Amino acid sequence: MKKTLILCLFLCLNCSVFAQNKDVWVSFWDKDSTHIGFKDKNGIVKIEPKFMGMIIAHKFENIIAVSEEKGQKWESYYLTKTGKIVGRDSLYVFDNGPDCENEGFIRFTDHKTDKMGMFNGDGQIVIPAIYSNLTKVKNGMIIVLKDAQKKQDGEHFFWTGGKEFLIDTNNKVLIENFAYNDDLNFYSLEKSKKPSKDPVRDSFLGVDGEYYSFVNFDKEFKFWLKKELLSDLSQKNILLHSFDKITYNKPLEDWINEPKEKFVNNNYLYLKLKLQELNTAKTDYFVSTDRLNPFIFESIEYDEYFNNCNESKDWLYPVKSIIINPKSKTDFRQDHLDFLRTENGYKLISVSNAKDNLK
Template sequence: MLLFFLLDVIDLTDAAGCRSFSWALFQRGIMTRIFSSPGGLPSERPPSSNRVRQPLRAVIAGNFEPMKKILFVILFFLSGCSMPVQENRSWTPFWNEDSTLMGFKDSEDRIRIAPRYAHFSTARTFEKILAVMEQKNGGFETSYLTKSGKVVGRGNVYMIDNGPDCESEGFIRFRDRTTGKAGLYDSQGNVAIPAEYDDLTNVRNGLVAALKGAEKKYWDGDDIRGCGHYSWAGGKEILVNTHDHILIDPFNLDPHLDFFSLRITDHPLEDPNQRTFLGVDGRYYSFLDYKKEFSSWLNDLIRNGLSRKALLDCSYGTIYFWKEPDGWTSERSPQFVERNFELIRGRLSDILREKADYFISMDGLNPFIFEGSEFAGYFNNCGEPKPWRYPVMSVVINRNREGHFRQDHFDFLRTEKGYKLISVSLGNEQ
């Protein structure tokens, strides 16, 4: 009876590949051995009403030792089938009773790590590897923690401004406190890139831009006051993957490059919106340039007349705008475009004038304006914008009329459906 119960469970299970496992057992003839007749020929699975017939008992008794091994394998897989699914789900932080220490629970509200860490990381959930801070010996120790409980990088947490690095594609940066060099951990806490570089970007499409041989220049001229703000001067940039294999040397890191658009060819691409680099393997690595792409798209949009329909088609569902004295407010795009179409078309058309005074800059989505689940995909797990994937291209038009200087701002968010006008700030109210 236990045997048939196990088979029923396997047939009904579809988590983490359990169904494919049971199908593989049947494909390899393992299951058919259990239901073979005394003569060794496969027979159909007996109906439930006849499961205790004497011939079947004889078969089971005759195959008891092989069956024990099979049952062990089945039980092993049944007990472990749900584990990979569970570990791939996010854990959520929770606080102890006096809100001084933080732990983590899984999606089923089970405590996976009891509260023991102080508030440190800005990560909203525990994905795979996380920067933590724990009180020890009267002080605080920072490190990285994996879901298996492995602790690495004690005192070697990579800091950005006043916060620790955020996991990106299952990797997180660290900085060796002895040498000051930067490296990369994978999700298991193993060193993916040794700490041999002055600095690294976060992982983007499995790629990392690395800096070597640079000199640190503090903004205050020295670091006596301990503010820690500095820039890098000189050095050489290269492009590596997460195995620390060099792909491009030298490499010119440009914030406008779309790493997710990488194309590798035997000959350079002739697309004017692409930036191409010669790789160390003799092939050509091409990336889309966001700024070139956007400039070309915007000029075509305006030159084609910028109709009301065209403006509405390239508008986000809700447009945010500045209005005195309320500050930032929002309105559904059909209503906003209907009220302001002529004004927007006139202001944007100014960029086609000879000697037009305007510029285009790139940034990420503002987390203090664009809040809620609607915009969650445009931010990482730490609530930081992702301009390397979803840039906001800002068109800033300077206007100087009779000594009065004003600026018009038009912000276009790059979405999966193209550039969308998402916020507007004009020299006069909308």
């Protein structure tokens, strides 16, 4: 993966990610654990505890979403490192939580028009609130949905119609008719005059006449699985492609975490047999995409795989799960082998066993 040519942010020369304050502040509670403030790396209090409610940022780099109680009312807004307040009552909220900055940018919602836009780390509007929906910034690029209609389905809503584009943080359209795709690695961008011939890449014709290609996580993982793992199921090779710690569980038991050497040594036969099944056409299995669970993977070795709000950075480090269905149609228990994408390739990180035979 390190050999992948990365054209990092050439699309966005003014991205505030280059000017980020390296002094990252960290959150802390007051004595009553009711309000949150921020300290710098030396433990000096930069903001006294006063925030509560919707704040989810554990670290403060450039801009965060906060809320505080003022009298009998709640005030929510975006706050920059310099103390600038912007976007009062304009928080973008999804799944009961506000947005978290990525690459120095954060999304907001104009609740009068129900449209979305984006602030940079200085609190300036760099993407106006003209879009029905938009993603986080990924390598200076954003997928946006424009002129869609919101439909309600019980407690949930969804979008119909509209057009999707890939834009940069200058609001410049790069690719038209760019459908949302969770499996694209935007940090693997390559540009060329012709579509990429790499089998793990997807190519798209840009408005500038050149082709933008991105590694497709799903294609990448399946190629890696066949070439690097299934071709050599020795204990040494399985260890090589395992995370330092492997988390596993047994039916009706909590998750257990132990060094890879111990786990692979105790369960090598099980791992080998399950992986061998994938080379058999009769095996009923599929591969799905998931994200690292912050409530299971809590220790420091997983920190780089979560953002400042403790959300899994699945846009760069997805979890690919191999789910093996039982041979008997009356048995509904499945085996799960989960592989985390890292800077050093995919690594076996967790195992969920259908039967109580893990050691």
